[in-house]
Every structure is written in C-alpha cells, then in structure tokens.
Amino acid sequence: MRAFIGLDIPENIREFYASSCKSLRRSAEMSFMRLDKMHITLAFFPDLPEIYIKNIEDILTDLKREQFEIKCENIGLFKRKGIPSTVFIKIISDELNNYKEQLYQKLRELNISFDDRKPYTPHITLARIKDVKSEQDFSRSYRYIAQNFKSSSFMVENIHLYSSDMINYKKEASQDFIKLYTEESDDENTCEN
Numbered sequence: 001m002r003a004f005i006g007l008d009i010p011e012n013i014r015e016f017y018a019s020s021c022k023s024l025r026r027s028a029e030m031s032f033m034r035l036d037k038m039h040i041t042l043a044f045f046p047d048l049p050e051i052y053i054k055n056i057e058d059i060l061t062d063l064k065r066e067q068f069e070i071k072c073e074n075i076g077l078f079k080r081k082g083i084p085s086t087v088f089i090k091i092i093s094d095e096l097n098n099y100k101e102q103l104y105q106k107l108r109e110l111n112i113s114f115d116d117r118k119p120y121t122p123h124i125t126l127a128r129i130k131d132v133k134s135e136q137d138f139s140r141s142y143r144y145i146a147q148n149f150k151s152s153s154f155m156v157e158n159i160h161l162y163s164s165d166m167i168n169y170k171k172e173a174s175q176d177f178i179k180l181y182t183e184e185s186d187d188e189n190t191c192e193n
Helices: 011-020 022-026 050-062 094-109 135-147 174-192
Strands: 003-007 028-032 040-045 069-080 083-092 123-132 152-155 159-163
Touching: 011 022, 011 069, 011 123, 011 152, 022 028, 022 135, 040 094, 050 094, 050 159, 069 123, 069 135
Parallel strands: none
Antiparallel strands: 003 040, 003 159, 028 123, 069 083, 069 152, 083 123
16 A cells, blocks of 8 residues: 655645746646645655554654744755656755654664655655646746745644555545554455455
C-alpha cells in the first residue's frame, strides 16, 4: 500500500498560492493540485505493509511537539532532464527539519522502509507540468510570479499518516484511515474463511 506521513496546510495558504500560479496555464499544459490534496510530505512509503501502520501511529504520538512555524519562501521548479516538471512552494523551517530527522531515526530503528533516495526538500506541490507550449512565455510568467511572490508563514498543527492510492488518490486522516483499513482487512479475512 502506498502511504505517506504529511502535514496539513491551512486553507487560506492553499488558496492564496494556488491562485498565484494560474497564469502559467497560458504557456503550459498543467494539472493543478486539488486544494484538499495539498500537503507537505515528510516521508513516503511506496509499499507500506499493513503491520507497520500501528508502529507509525505510535511514532507520531511519541514525537509530540510544540507547534512550530513553516515559512513559505518562494516559488520553485523541479526539473526532469532539464525540463520543468513540477511547480512548488519552497519551505523553510529548522523545526520541521529537526522533526523530520527524529522521525527518520525512529522509522529506521523499527526497520520501516521509506523512500529516501533523494535529499529531503520540504515543499508544497502546486502543479505538475505535462507540456510547455512556449518556453519563452513560460519563463516570463514564472519570473513574474517569483519576483512578486508574497512570503507567508503558518503554524503546523497536524501531522498524520495518509493513504495514497495512485488511481483514486485517497487521502484520509490517519485515525480514520487506520480504522477503515483495519475494518477492510477484517472483512477480507471474513470472506476468505
């Protein structure tokens, strides 16, 4: 099962930054993230065995922390083979990095595998770029957005385990997800017997 540990983003932040990059649509074919799907990923599990769900919940409970601040610094682009592929918001937070280090240490102690092939870059994905129609127009729009970017910040309140279905992209708060997943597993076991 695909899953990730992520933190929620306040609605006003999601709406503000989603609308700020809509002008890029004129020069590129893009799919914008749905507002209710925006989050900051801390750890991604390409194939999380069911037996580790409770362990991860325990880790998140153990890592209780004071609220900390996240700063949205500027807009950024991830590139694949030199071609822009993702528009995102750059995140700065020493507290988030400290939390992430503690989280990774606890996951490794329990031998829970997660995707750590690339250096961690905290960000909020705004859109995925399918095709750039005009590189010149895209660059001009992107520069304009970056030059006029209004940084902001918010306090982190919730960090959860989410399911991430490639087809349906289910995203449920961890407690509901665990309950749902456990009930589904019980139903499957009942059917098999």
